[in-house]
Amino acid sequence: MRVLGVDPGLTRCGVGLIDGAPGSALNLIHVGVIRTPADAELGARLVTIDRELAKIIDEFEPDAVAIERVFSQHNVRTVMGTAQAGAVAILAAARRDLPVVLYTPSEVKAAVAGNGRADKDQVGAMVTRLLRLSEAPKPADAADALALAICHIWRGGGKARLAAAVQRMGSKP
Amino acid sequence: MRVLGVDPGLTRCGVGLIDGAPGSALNLIHVGVIRTPADAELGARLVTIDRELAKIIDEFEPDAVAIERVFSQHNVRTVMGTAQAGAVAILAAARRDLPVVLYTPSEVKAAVAGNGRADKDQVGAMVTRLLRLSEAPKPADAADALALAICHIWRGGGKARLAAAVQRMGSKP
Numbered sequence: 001m002r003v004l005g006v007d008p009g010l011t012r013c014g015v016g017l018i019d020g021a022p023g024s025a026l027n028l029i030h031v032g033v034i035r036t037p038a039d040a041e042l043g044a045r046l047v048t049i050d051r052e053l054a055k056i057i058d059e060f061e062p063d064a065v066a067i068e069r070v071f072s073q074h075n076v077r078t079v080m081g082t083a084q085a086g087a088v089a090i091l092a093a094a095r096r097d098l099p100v101v102l103y104t105p106s107e108v109k110a111a112v113a114g115n116g117r118a119d120k121d122q123v124g125a126m127v128t129r130l131l132r133l134s135e136a137p138k139p140a141d142a143a144d145a146l147a148l149a150i151c152h153i154w155r156g157g158g159k160a161r162l163a164a165a166v167q168r169m170g171s172k173p
Numbered sequence: 174m175r176v177l178g179v180d181p182g183l184t185r186c187g188v189g190l191i192d193g194a195p196g197s198a199l200n201l202i203h204v205g206v207i208r209t210p211a212d213a214e215l216g217a218r219l220v221t222i223d224r225e226l227a228k229i230i231d232e233f234e235p236d237a238v239a240i241e242r243v244f245s246q247h248n249v250r251t252v253m254g255t256a257q258a259g260a261v262a263i264l265a266a267a268r269r270d271l272p273v274v275l276y277t278p279s280e281v282k283a284a285v286a287g288n289g290r291a292d293k294d295q296v297g298a299m300v301t302r303l304l305r306l307s308e309a310p311k312p313a314d315a316a317d318a319l320a321l322a323i324c325h326i327w328r329g330g331g332k333a334r335l336a337a338a339v340q341r342m343g344s345k346p
Contacts, residue, residue: 042275043267050264070253080243080256087257088264091223094216102215 001156002029004062004093005148006053007141008070008086009078010045011038014141015053017060018131018149026150028131030060031142046088053092065093066152068144069102103151108144111151123147174329175202177235177266178321179226180314181243181259182251183218184211187314188226190233191304191322199323201304203233204315219261226265238266239325241317242275276324281317284324296320 001021007014013034020026034052036045057065067090070083093100106116112126124136124143130150137143174194180187186207193199207225209218230238240263243256266273279289285299297309297316303323310316 041267041273043263043273046260046264047267050268083253083256084260084263087219087260090216090257091219091261091264094214094220095223100214100216 001064001153002060002062003149003152003156004057004060004065005145005150005152006065006067006086006089007144007148008068008082008089009141010036010042010049010081010085012139012141013049013053013085013089014139014143014145015056016137016142016146016149017056017062018146018153020150020153022154025132026130026153028133028146030056031137031146032056033139033142042084046084049085050088050092053089057092057096057098062098064099064101064152064156065089066101066103066148067093068108068148069104071104101152101156103148103155107155108147108151111154112147174237174326175233175235176322176325176329177230177233177238178318178323178325179238179240179259179262180317180321181241181255181262182314183209183215183222183254183258185312185314186222186226186258186262187312187316187318188229189310189315189319189322190229190235191319191326193323193326195327198305199303199326201306201319203229204310204319205229206312206315215257219257222258223261223265226262230265230269230271235271237272237274237325237329238262239274239276239321240266241281241321242277244277274325274329276321276328280328281320281324284327285320293317 002019005016016031017029018026034049036048070086090100109118110116113122120140127143127146128136175192178189189204190202191199207222209221243259263273282291283289286295293313300316300319301309
């Protein structure tokens, strides 16, 4: 299963693609950051994010897209930009009929570092180890995007195995 | 000048198109509400809003799009949906190279009712009067979308007249 993780943001939108399945090795396919200038118009920034995400989806053909769920408890200024960039990512995926799953930051941290309160360094270290990289992906947005993809592979995989087990039970003679 | 006003929302997204110029009569071209079911997936809801806005833009060819600026001070649950629907509207307009202008609710109220703290009924009454309608557009999202379009025509018109005056000064012999 190939998953695109997106850590949404207007200034920096992290994107990470991983191939993997629960219980087997994870493979890094692509990692990057879509940047838009803070002094550009909001519409132009959203168009850039939409266009770059479309390129990535069309080139790498993920099976699903995992996006960080935005909460409005945080900084009022940044949360709006994050919500707007996130909406563009959700739309880009849904327009192509790709399944979209949203994960909270603590779900992602719990999945990759075993602790919902893990800090950025721990998440970066685990992403580096799980993908057998020589150093942590920079900036943190890129590492977070990869963590989102890993979270989805592991959690989605768990659901898939459960569904398969239920199906086996149902098809018993 | 033809302006599309958008009052963004996931459950109800108000849209209103008005022809007009500062100092001349305003004409209602189209008013409506894009609705998406609360139990649908977020991606599917954003795709519906994007598709319906695209239809409206392609059919009525506005010169500009005025969208309500979302603040996160309000209800945490609804504000995220509003921000996401707003982002889709901004993207839909910017993708077609249409100018996008965001107005706060109090800017709109001040423009159409002369008071930034005017209530929904006052705004509805002024929209009804300015567009010479027999009754206020329903639901309030539709009236708010028309108010946004009126706000832009009057404010944009003011800026345009100022720009024209500056240009005339610059081109004096």
